[in-house]
Amino acid sequence: MGFLDSIFGRRERSGTVAKERLAAVLVDDRYKLTPEMKEQMKIDIAEVLSRYLPSVDPDQIEVAILRGEGSDKLQADIPLRRGRAGDE
Template structure:
């Protein structure tokens, strides 16, 4: 979870935008998420993460999938991201 703390340094505005996007993902997943909407999410994730690290955009893989909740084994949507990091930027 330290990686998540690393990315929490973003401005509260970016945090709120990302939070709202993820809420929309959960709502739209039940009605089959459109490729256009997934591309919008992908663009937002790239923009926010790129403020802190240099990434390999060609190796980036973001997709929606389903997983099972540990507590009751119910299926739930999941956003899975494989983001190759090339270099961590030095921000002071």
């Protein structure tokens, strides 16, 4: 990207992009986590949670493993469809 882009802040700088992409791919490499496995994990998470909560859409779930100092952690972002007890 040209420096004009960076003056106007149109795109994230490529060094930052590289770091973010690497952080994700290194963790997946280390855990031998394939994209298919991630998709299956989302489906399974949705299935388990739907026993307790209004229906969860696996397509809305984001999962990522984050590297930490001592240990890594799995972060899942699971949007819930708004509902009240006794709705059904």
